[in-house]
Amino acid sequence: MRPVALLLDLDGTLVDSEPIHRRGYRAFFAAQGWELPDLSMFTGRRAEDVFATEPGPWTGMDPVALTASIWPFVPDDPPVPVAGARSLVEAAIARGTKLAVVTSAGPGWVERSLGGDFDVLRHFEVVVTAHEVADGKPDPAGYRLACERLGVLPDRTAAVEDSPAGLLAAIGAGVREVYAVSTTHAAGELTAAGATEVFPDLQELARRFGA
Numbered sequence: 001m002r003p004v005a006l007l008l009d010l011d012g013t014l015v016d017s018e019p020i021h022r023r024g025y026r027a028f029f030a031a032q033g034w035e036l037p038d039l040s041m042f043t044g045r046r047a048e049d050v051f052a053t054e055p056g057p058w059t060g061m062d063p064v065a066l067t068a069s070i071w072p073f074v075p076d077d078p079p080v081p082v083a084g085a086r087s088l089v090e091a092a093i094a095r096g097t098k099l100a101v102v103t104s105a106g107p108g109w110v111e112r113s114l115g116g117d118f119d120v121l122r123h124f125e126v127v128v129t130a131h132e133v134a135d136g137k138p139d140p141a142g143y144r145l146a147c148e149r150l151g152v153l154p155d156r157t158a159a160v161e162d163s164p165a166g167l168l169a170a171i172g173a174g175v176r177e178v179y180a181v182s183t184t185h186a187a188g189e190l191t192a193a194g195a196t197e198v199f200p201d202l203q204e205l206a207r208r209f210g211a
Helices: 018-032 047-053 063-073 085-095 107-114 141-150 164-172 187-192 203-210
Strands: 005-008 098-102 126-128 157-161 177-181
Touching (some): 005 141, 018 063, 141 157, 157 164
Parallel strands (some): 005 157
16 A cells, blocks of 8 residues: 655655764854754753753753753755655655645744755645654654645555654654654664654665656
8 A cells, every 4th residue: 555645754854964063063062152962862852852851061951941941053054865865755745645744843944945946845735843743753743733634544654754753743643654764863873763664865765766
């Protein structure tokens, strides 16, 4: 059975934005005079959730305000699409597969990442951002909301992620096929988190959807 909808993460999945974000985090922590933490804890998760749940020099501070304070430090460089991203979106549209973005980022970053020269945002019927759920990944709320808005059952969908937190969110929502790209995490770590298959980028998935 082919999936009726494809649910795609944004950062690290559709766009190779991790280097841009990490430059922003490094500059932010340096400006606070704080020791640089393991930045992998932020990958795939909302920054406010990390600040609220992980110990650090930020403990006791407002996690939402801290998150807002990071963005001025993030470089203005546009994120580069992951190889095969445009082809995957176009192949899914040609097949009649519904598309949704489920991201831990805000709406402004979605527009910046998927608009401009990349220009694929218009193909997505649903966009679920960090602002639309009470709990971020690995909580499944974002994926459940995307399926609800698309009018599809999770077990008729496929998802693509790049982080263990994202994979756990999709699996927890009942998504039938959960694929991963090893752009930010090692393939073994993604397999251990439950990925159906792991690919270096989106080119192979684009070929499959175009077949």
